[in-house]
Structures are given as C-alpha cells and as structure tokens.
Amino acid sequence: MLRIGIVGLPNVGKSTLFNALTSAGVLAANYPFATKDPNVGRVNVPDARLDRLADIVKPQRTVPAAVEFVDIAGLVKGASQGEGLGNQFLANIRETDAIVHVVRCFEDDDVLHVMGSVDPVRDREVIEFELALADLATVEKRLDRTRRAAKTGDAEAKAELAVLERAHEFLKEGRGLWEAKLSAEQLAVLQPLSLLTSKPILYAANVTDAELTGTEGEHLRALRAAVESSGEPAEIVPFSAKIEAELAELPPEDRGDFLASLGLESAGLDRLIRAGYHLLGLQTYFTAGEQEVRAWTIHGGDTAPKAAGVIHTDFERGFIKADTVSYDEFVTNGGWKGAREKGVVRSEGKEYVVQDGDVMLFKFNV
Numbered sequence: 001m002l003r004i005g006i007v008g009l010p011n012v013g014k015s016t017l018f019n020a021l022t023s024a025g026v027l028a029a030n031y032p033f034a035t036k037d038p039n040v041g042r043v044n045v046p047d048a049r050l051d052r053l054a055d056i057v058k059p060q061r062t063v064p065a066a067v068e069f070v071d072i073a074g075l076v077k078g079a080s081q082g083e084g085l086g087n088q089f090l091a092n093i094r095e096t097d098a099i100v101h102v103v104r105c106f107e108d109d110d111v112l113h114v115m116g117s118v119d120p121v122r123d124r125e126v127i128e129f130e131l132a133l134a135d136l137a138t139v140e141k142r143l144d145r146t147r148r149a150a151k152t153g154d155a156e157a158k159a160e161l162a163v164l165e166r167a168h169e170f171l172k173e174g175r176g177l178w179e180a181k182l183s184a185e186q187l188a189v190l191q192p193l194s195l196l197t198s199k200p201i202l203y204a205a206n207v208t209d210a211e212l213t214g215t216e217g218e219h220l221r222a223l224r225a226a227v228e229s230s231g232e233p234a235e236i237v238p239f240s241a242k243i244e245a246e247l248a249e250l251p252p253e254d255r256g257d258f259l260a261s262l263g264l265e266s267a268g269l270d271r272l273i274r275a276g277y278h279l280l281g282l283q284t285y286f287t288a289g290e291q292e293v294r295a296w297t298i299h300g301g302d303t304a305p306k307a308a309g310v311i312h313t314d315f316e317r318g319f320i321k322a323d324t325v326s327y328d329e330f331v332t333n334g335g336w337k338g339a340r341e342k343g344v345v346r347s348e349g350k351e352y353v354v355q356d357g358d359v360m361l362f363k364f365n366v
Contacts, residue, residue, distance in 0.1 A: 001042075002297060004202075004276060005093025006071045007131070008102035009123050010114045013206040013241035015039075017102055018071040020244030021269050039071040045284075046270050047295055049327055049357060053286055054293045056335045063294040065284060067273055070096060075130050090134050094194035098202065098276055101127055105205045105219035105238075120205070120223040129174040131196040136171040138193055139164055163189040171197070178232055200279045203227065203236040204272060212240055213263040235275045239268030283356035286327070287311070288336070304352040308362045318366035324348045327357035336361075 008014045022041025045065040054062040070093050093099065103120040104113065115122070143164050149157035163186045170180045176197035182190070190198060203223065211217050216224075220238060227234055247255050247267055259267060277283070281300045285307055286293065298307050304324075309316030324346045325339045333339040354360070 001066050001068055002098075002276060002280070002282065003068045003070065003096040005096035005099045005199075006069055006102060007075060007093065007099055007127060009075060009104070009126065011112050012102050012104035012123070014071060014102045016241040016245055017204060017206070017239070017268070018069060020241065020248040021069055021272075041069050041071075043067050043069060043269065043273075045273055045295065045297075047284060049284075050286065050293065050295050052331055053288050053327075053359070056331065057288045057290065057293050059289065059293045060291050061293075063292060065295040065297045067276070069100075075127055090131075090196065094196065096199065098200040098280060099196065100202045100204050100272065100276075102204045102206060103223060105207045105211075105217065105223060107219075118219060120219050121226045124203070124223065124226060128176050128197065132171050132174045132176055135177065135193075135195045135197050136168070138195060139168050139171055142193060143168060160189050167195070176232070201232070201234045202272065202275050202279060203234055204268075205236055205238045206241050207238050209240050209243055209262070212238060212243070233279075235279055237268070237271050237275050239271065244268045283354075285354050285356070285358045285360055287361065288330070288359050289361075298354060300356075302354055303350060304348050304354055304360070304362075305350050307354045307360070308364065311362070314366045315362050315364050318364040319350060320363040320365055322348045322352065322363070323361040324352070324354075325359050326355070327359060330359045 006014055006018055018039055018041060021043050022039075043066065045067055047064060050062060050064055072090070072092055101124065103123055104118055105120050107118055115126075143161075146157050146161045146164055150161045163182070166180060166182070166186070167177055167190060170177060177190075177195060178197065178201075182198075187198060205220050205223055207217060207220055211220065216238075220236075224236060227236060243262065243264075244267065247258060250258055255267065259265070277297075282297055283300050284295050284297060286295055288294075296307065296310050298310055304322045305316045305319040308319050308322065325336075325344055329342075329344040330336075330339055333342050333344065336345070339345050
C-alpha cells in the first residue's frame with residue numbers, strides 16, 4: 001500500500017486537506033499547531049475500471065487499492081532544533097513512500113500565516129531546509145559508527161562511508177538529497193536510514209476556487225518557476241482545500257455533479273493520487289473472481305512473480321504461471337469465460353512484465 005506523509009507550515013491547509021481526503025474529522029483550526037498528534041487515514045484509490053470489472057463479475061466483495069496518509073504537526077523554522085511541535089513527529093513520516101508538501105498559494109486576511117505573509121517559494125525553502133537538517137542529524141549518527149568500522153578495513157563500511165560523506169556534504173548546507181544526484185546503488189545504501197529528502201515529493205498548492213478553472217495566480221506561478229529552475233524532480237498539484245472540504249460532506253453520488261457545476265473534471269484527491277502513482281512509477285493490476293474483485297498496486301516493470309508476491313509471498317515463491325488478459329479484452333468479452341472462448345487469455349511465465357490494467361489469475365505451488 002502506498003504511504004504518503006503530509007508536511008507544511010501551520011495554517012496552509014494541511015489538516016483541511018487530510019480531513020477532506022480521509023473524512024477523518026481531525027481538528028482544522030485557524031491557529032498554529034492545531035495538529036498536535038500525527039493523524040493517519042486510509043483512502044481508497046478511485047478507479048472506474050474496478051467498478052466496471054465488478055459489474056461484470058458480480059463478486060461477493062470489491063476491494064480497491066488504498067493510500068495511507070500521515071499528517072503531522074505543522075513545521076516551522078527551527079523545527080529540526082525542536083522549535084514548534086513538528087520535529088517530534090518527523091519519525092512518523094520516515095517510513096512513507098513519498099511526501100506531500102502543502103503550500104499556501106492564496107491571500108486571505110482572515111487566515112493567519114505563521115511567517116506573516118504569503119510566499120510559497122520561501123515556505124518551500126523553509127520546509128526543505130528543516131527536513132534536510134533532520135536528515136543531517138540521522139546521517140551524522142551513522143557516520144560516526146561507519147567511520148569506526150571503515151578503519152578496521154571493513155570493505156562494506158568503506159563503501160557506505162563514501163555515500164554517507166556525499167550525503168553529508170549536501171545536508172549540512174540545508175540542501176535536499178535530490179540535489180546530490182545519487183545513483184540507484186547509492187540510494188540503496190541510504191535506504192535503511194529512511195531519509196526524508198531522498199523521498200519523491202509532491203507539492204499540493206492550496207489555491208483559490210477561481211484558480212482551479214481560470215488563470216493561475218502569481219503565487220502558484222512563482223512556485224512553479226522555483227521548482228522548475230531548481231531542477232527538483234517534483235510535481236505540483238493545485239487544489240482548493242475549501243472545495244475538498246465541501247466535497248467530503250456530500251454523498252458520493254452527488255460529488256460528480258458538484259464538480260461539474262464548478263467546471264472541474266476531478267477532485268483534488270484523484271489528481272493527488274494520480275500524481276503520486278506517476279511520480280513513484282506505480283501501476284495497477286486486477287484479480288477478478290466470484291469471491292473478490294480487487295485492485296493491486298505494483299511498480300512499473302514488475303514481473304508476474306513479483307506482482308503475485310504483493311498478494312502473498314507464497315504466490316511469488318511458488319509461482320508457476322499467470323493467466324492474463326488485458327482490462328479492455330476482459331470487459332469487451334464479458335469476463336473470463338468470454339475471453340477464453342475468444343482466445344485472448346494468455347499464459348504468462350516468470351519473465352512476463354505486468355502491464356497496467358492486466359487482469360490476472362495466478363497458478364502456484366508451495
């Protein structure tokens with residue numbers, strides 16, 4: 001399951017977004033540090049394909065893929081040294097797959113800004129600096145131990161030391177590790193440390209309602225320019241916390257009409273999850289039987305045994321083959337029976353790379 005941590009300064013719309021995404025009803029107030037404890041909520045991934053498969057198969061239950069959001073207290077300048085409440089909760093987002101940085105891109109005299117003015121470029125830099133300093137503390141602890149091991153001639157420690165020193169070089173300047181351009185092998189060395197600035201990041205830009213359907217405002221344009229000029233591999237998803245909050249209060253069947261009335265094609269939740277999947281290179285495959293139709297999340301490029309392992313490790317260990325049909329062929333032919341009669345069901349082996357939307361039935365032996 002995809003896990004995403006939510007960070008940002010106080011009063012930028014973090015808790016309102018979390019509220020709307022998860023309908024968790026957490027406190028969303030107009031004062032700093034309204035979120036004192038980390039909130040965790042699970043959200044189903046919207047996917048019209050899953051509903052269509054369920055219509056055809058008519059299973060006993062339908063299980064969508066899910067995303068878990070972890071919302072921590074608002075970070076402030078000095079958080080890495082214990083200012084505010086955010087630092088004590090950073091550990092709660094170290095195990096996430098990606099980070100959503102909520103940035104305020106709207107003016108409103110009635111909503112306080114902890115730094116006195118609205119400036120998303122400055123806010124982005126403040127948060128990155130604090131995350132980098134938090135990572136620096138983690139790396140420095142590891143460096144001391146690794147240096148001692150390297151002095152004994154330990155080859156593995158020597159290799160790790162070189163990567164840690166490279167990371168330390170950037171973090172001590174308050175720069176994120178994405179700037180270090182580390183290789184996949186180097187990132188693998190750092191992976192056990194769960195460093196925050198090595199994680200993919202999404203910027204959720206909290207804008208006015210009008211900006212979602214009209215011209216982008218100066219704050220959003222400034223944020224885009226700053227991210228693009230820095231070369232950071234991040235995506236920006238504009239959303240309106242106000243609209244998301246209103247959506248969350250409506251019955252699911254009424255939300256489409258509400259969005260249409262505003263000239264919007266999708267909710268911020270949908271766009272955020274899609275951006276997360278794209279940023280992390282994730283995709284979906286399905287299993288479809290009388291007991292259950294279910295969506296499973298895997299990485300693009302995963303082979304059939306790897307995909308099977310998402311269901312259960314025994315499936316991967318004892319993998320034999322996978323009956324496979326594309327989503328379109330499955331729907332066109334009315335399910336497994338029709339697809340088999342049409343001859344479009346393939347028997348794929350261990351080398352098969354699963355495609356987005358594949359419907360699969362695994363054969364295994366343990």
